[in-house]
Amino acid sequence: MxxxxxxxxxxxxxxxxxxxxxxxxxxxxxxxxxxxxxxxxxxxxxxxxxxxxxxxxxxxxxxxxxxxxxNPANASLTHGATLLYRGQPHTLLLLADAAGRPNVTYSACNIAVHLPELVGEDNDPAVWQSLKQWYLEQSHQQLLERTRYWSAQIGVRPARISLRDQKTRWGSCSSRGTVSFNWRIIMAPPAVLDYLVVHELCHMLHPNHSPAYWREVARWIPDCREQRRWLKQNGDLLGKILAG
Structure with missing residues (x-):
């Protein structure tokens, strides 16, 4: 060295x-x-x-x-910590609940993890697992909905939609029509999620990053440069939240 x-x-x-x-x-x-x-x-x-x-x-x-x-959103998973969801900061609440297994509830400002027993330790595995499962479910729901919407608008039909947990990539589109997304995109603003969906779906028309491809993206997302810039500037932060 x-x-x-x-x-x-x-x-x-x-x-x-x-x-x-x-x-x-x-x-x-x-x-x-x-x-x-x-x-x-x-x-x-x-x-x-x-x-x-x-x-x-x-x-x-x-x-x-x-x-x-x-960034406070990169702190440990303790009561009162900050989480990102759909581009907005939310307060993490850890609540004791006698009802069986852990579960997660959501409100406009808070994401609450209900636990049978509060152990009071940073990064408690039950908290981490519950939150990640909840984020995965929300991501799958939103990405499926927005992919269906944008597929109809653009005039393409992906063969399959999958979620991945990748370090450096946010999405991909295979030659067989499988569109994959990084589940962490649910932490980004809805406009950024839409940009990512359109970005990948347009690869079904143009399997490259040619000028024609970018014109197609801009046709549907006129402010695509702004959304792309947000993802580039904040991608590292999203990658660290709930990193296992």
Whole structure:
């Protein structure tokens, strides 16, 4: 491990070389850690110089990661914590309920987990499992409804709809017509969910990201750039909520 200092901040660096690379790839994995991939034979001084030219971008990513870590929606699952649902913050309530197994109820401002016994521990497995199951059910319901709606509008018919729990992808459309979505999209505003649905359904007409494809997306979601930007800016946060 080596270190690089950018504007007074020190970063631990992991470095790997690849004969296939023609430039230096930089990944900010933590606020104090850089993952670097460089062409075989490139010297450390050359790598440092290239990282220095990207310091503005690196520090911007650091601030983004720090904001995610500080967001109250990324806290432990305790009574009073903040959760996101359909783009809005909700207060998590942990309530004692003598009625059998845990269950979840929803109101305009709160998401309540009813437990037979309150154990008072952060990230209690029963709380985590109950919340994740509830989110999955809500996501499936909303995505099924919106996919049916937009399929009729666009004039396509997906063969199957599936939910996934992925780290870096929000959706996909296979050549066989299977449309897959990351269940965490239910935490985003409804307009962002609609954008994602249309984004994938339009791939049934254009299996690429050509200008024709983006024109088709914009035909149905005129502010698609705004919704795409929201997802790019907030995707890391959504990925950390209820991460198992």
């Amino acid at each position: 080596t270190t690089i200092t950018l504007e007074g901040r020190s970063f631990t660096c992991s470095l790997r070389f690849s004969p296939r690379r023609q430039s230096v790839q930089i990944r900010v994995s933590r606020p104090d850690c850089l993952e670097l991939a460089a062409p075989t034979g490139m010297s450390w001084s050359q790598i440092q110089q290239l990282v220095e030219t990207k310091r503005v971008w690196v520090l911007r990513q650091v601030r983004r990661l720090e904001a995610v870590a500080a």
